Amino acid sequence: MGRIFVLEDDKGWEAYYRRALRKYDLAFFNNGIEAIAAMDEEQPDLVILDVLLAGPTGFAVVHEMRSYPELENVPIIVVSSVKIREIDEKYGILKTFDKAEMMPSDLLSSVANALEVA
Amino acid sequence: MNANSGVVVVAHELKAPLSLVRQLALSLDLEDTPEARREISRQIVSTSERALRQVEDMLKVSRLDDALFEMEPVNPRAVCDDVVDELWKLFRFNRRELKIYYRNRRRLVVANTQLLHSVIYNFCLNAMNYGGEDLPSEIFISDKGYDRIRIEVRDYGPAVPTRIWRQIKDGVVKKPTEISMRPGSSGMGLYIAGKFTNYMNGKLGLTRHRDGTSFYIDLPVSGQLSLV
Numbered sequence: 001m002g003r004i005f006v007l008e009d010d011k012g013w014e015a016y017y018r019r020a021l022r023k024y025d026l027a028f029f030n031n032g033i034e035a036i037a038a039m040d041e042e043q044p045d046l047v048i049l050d051v052l053l054a055g056p057t058g059f060a061v062v063h064e065m066r067s068y069p070e071l072e073n074v075p076i077i078v079v080s081s082v083k084i085r086e087i088d089e090k091y092g093i094l095k096t097f098d099k100a101e102m103m104p105s106d107l108l109s110s111v112a113n114a115l116e117v118a
Numbered sequence: 119m120n121a122n123s124g125v126v127v128v129a130h131e132l133k134a135p136l137s138l139v140r141q142l143a144l145s146l147d148l149e150d151t152p153e154a155r156r157e158i159s160r161q162i163v164s165t166s167e168r169a170l171r172q173v174e175d176m177l178k179v180s181r182l183d184d185a186l187f188e189m190e191p192v193n194p195r196a197v198c199d200d201v202v203d204e205l206w207k208l209f210r211f212n213r214r215e216l217k218i219y220y221r222n223r224r225r226l227v228v229a230n231t232q233l234l235h236s237v238i239y240n241f242c243l244n245a246m247n248y249g250g251e252d253l254p255s256e257i258f259i260s261d262k263g264y265d266r267i268r269i270e271v272r273d274y275g276p277a278v279p280t281r282i283w284r285q286i287k288d289g290v291v292k293k294p295t296e297i298s299m300r301p302g303s304s305g306m307g308l309y310i311a312g313k314f315t316n317y318m319n320g321k322l323g324l325t326r327h328r329d330g331t332s333f334y335i336d337l338p339v340s341g342q343l344s345l346v
Contacts, residue, residue, distance in 0.1 A: 011212040011247055012138045012165050019157070020145060081133050099137035104145040 002115035003027070003042070007035050007049035007061060008079075013099075017048070020104060021111060032056035036064050039071055046114045051080040062091045075114040079107070128176060131306050135169035164208045168243070175236050175310045182317050187233055189318065191226040191340035194234070194269055198257050201238045205246070214246050214255060221260035227267050227337035233314040234269075234337070237322075240307040241271035241333045248275030249330070262336050270334035272327070311335070 002024055008014050009030040018026065027044070029035035033055050035047075047065070051058035058078065065071040075094045079102065095110045142162045149155050178187070202218055209216045227234075238257070245255035253274040262268040311333075315322040321336040 009247070010134060010138070011214075012135070012161065015161060015212060016138065016141060016145070019154070020148075081130070081137060100133060100140065102141065104141060104148055108148075 002045035004046045005044040032061040047076045051082040066091050135165050138165050179313050187230040192229040192231050194227050194259050197234050205242055217254050218257040226340040228340045229318045229337050237311045237314050237335050240311045245271050245273035249273035265339050266336045268334050268336050270332045272332040274330040
């Protein structure tokens with residue numbers, strides 16, 4: 001069972017992830033500062049994040065993560081209402097989903113693939 | 119708010135719940151048990167109702183200038199009870215609790231029931247979103263001097279930024295933007311609450327605590343005795 005950090009500040013989406021990804025070991029954060037601090041203690045196997053977050057945006061969290069060697073290769077899946085495809089290549093984002101277009105089965109398979117690789 | 123930026127903000131506000139409803143509806147087929155499907159159905163209903171209320175509030179804002187909302191003696195306890203009745207399931211679903219405390223004498227305020235309901239509803243949603251997990255959100259109704267009543271909603275979440283606190287303290291509730299003032303917020307709820315509060319000749323404010331924030335509305339007491 002993989003350890004997944006989910007950075008999401010919408011309670012409705014948080015409830016959705018809790019249910020959809022219930023077979024995984026999930027930790028939720030509603031802001032980037034707490035998430036980065038937690039990564040100092042424990043390295044997740046996968047990070048799922050939104051872009052619009054408390055304090056630092058998801059962009060900043062990704063940038064911060066990639067600046068630490070131990071977090072450099074942690075897979076990241078971005079699920080957001082904001083189009084952010086331009087950062088995919090630069091920061092090695094595994095997969096980017098638009099919340100309005102994502103299919104639940106695609107999210108589940110992306111998570112499974114990410115944890116398999118990790 | 120100019121027309122374009124207003125449309126962008128409203129679109130953004132509505133995109134989040136609509137995307138979630140779509141996602142939940144699609145995930146119904148992936149669930150094996152009736153109980154799981156019922157839970158998803160409940161979340162679809164509550165998310166849709168929140169989105170509808172947002173739309174209704176925006177429509178009310180557009181009608182304020184036409185003075186379509188009559189001011190009348192209103193029982194603040196009854197309004198707050200209605201809000202709690204409407205929201206307790208959503209709070210429970212999100213692992214939150216909503217409590218109400220009466221600290222006022224039984225007096226009425228001069229307000230409009232619909233607008234006051236919307237203000238308290240927005241305060242409560244804000245508290246639910248930003249309150250800490252397993253910590254309650256609290257509504258307090260208390261006397262504020264001889265001639266005003268305060269209705270306050272407290273959360274135990276992150277503090278409101280100083281810039282926003284100053285704006286509210288100075289009585290200037292900024293128009294909503296795409297940039298969040300608190301996480302995940304365009305400020306639309308606060309903007310609507312500010313418009314409704316001004317219409318009712320009330321005062322909107324907030325108190326920053328070490329461990330959270332209280333948003334409040336002060337309203338004038340009605341001369342009519344409460345019959346409730």
